[in-house]
Amino acid sequence: MQLVMSPNSPYVRKVCLLVREAGREAEVEEVAVATTAYDSHPTVLGANPLGRIPALIRPEGPALYDSRVITRYLDDRWHLGLYPEKRLWEVLTLEATAEGILDSAVSAAYEARLRETPDQRWMDAQWEKVARALDAIEGRWMSHLAGPLDIAQISVAAALGYLDFRHAARDWRAGRPDLSAWAARFAERPAMRATMPPG
Incomplete structure (x- = not known):
């Protein structure tokens, strides 16, 4: 493949x-x-x-x-079992939350990098979506992130990595100590180290 x-x-x-x-x-x-x-x-x-x-x-x-x-x-x-049947709807919802974070964060990054005069209101609106999703993960999903590895955890890790890569100045960790600690632990995985964006 x-x-x-x-x-x-x-x-x-x-x-x-x-x-x-x-x-x-x-x-x-x-x-x-x-x-x-x-x-x-x-x-x-x-x-x-x-x-x-x-x-x-x-x-x-x-x-x-x-x-x-x-x-x-x-x-x-x-046959990896990353979409476990017993938790499928929760896994899919958290995966969709991470994808939504990426959609907004990528859109804001394109706005900043590709437009001659970026629309700050648009970028702020995209970040508000990101912030709400991060707050939801911090408030409702941490027990899920602590469970066995699944695609939702991989998706959240990819999303948080992108926020560090393109939106570091926004400091997504502020006010989210549990998610921040989880991200730090997950970032130590060999797969995360091997897939760091080169810039």
Whole structure:
């Protein structure tokens, strides 16, 4: 299989974290491409008509895209149990919360980096969404994050890593001691160290 990717993408990092946690690096070739919101790389377009990464090229069918689709596929293929049936709806909800954090954080980063005159009101509104989601995790989800490894934990870790990478000045840790402590522990995992964005 081939993973069409960019190492700076937090959606890609989520997939790469799963692959490394599963110990299956030898089965997934990472094909790094230079692609942007304005100019999608031909390899990306060949795998995903939306021009977005990650995309997974697999031998038995059409390419898969969207990090949630890819991680669900790999979990099923490798029987990892990262979507446990007994906690499925909680896992999916927390995964969706992490993806929502990423959607808002990436949108704000694009606004800051790609526009000649960034819309500060827009960026602040995106951060308010991020902050509310972080508060919800701090207030309601910490017991879940303390449980056995699942895709929700991987997703939250990828989201928090992106906040450090692109929004460090916002200091997401302030007022969230439990989530901050969890993130520090999770960051020590070899998979997290191996997938640090190069910048």
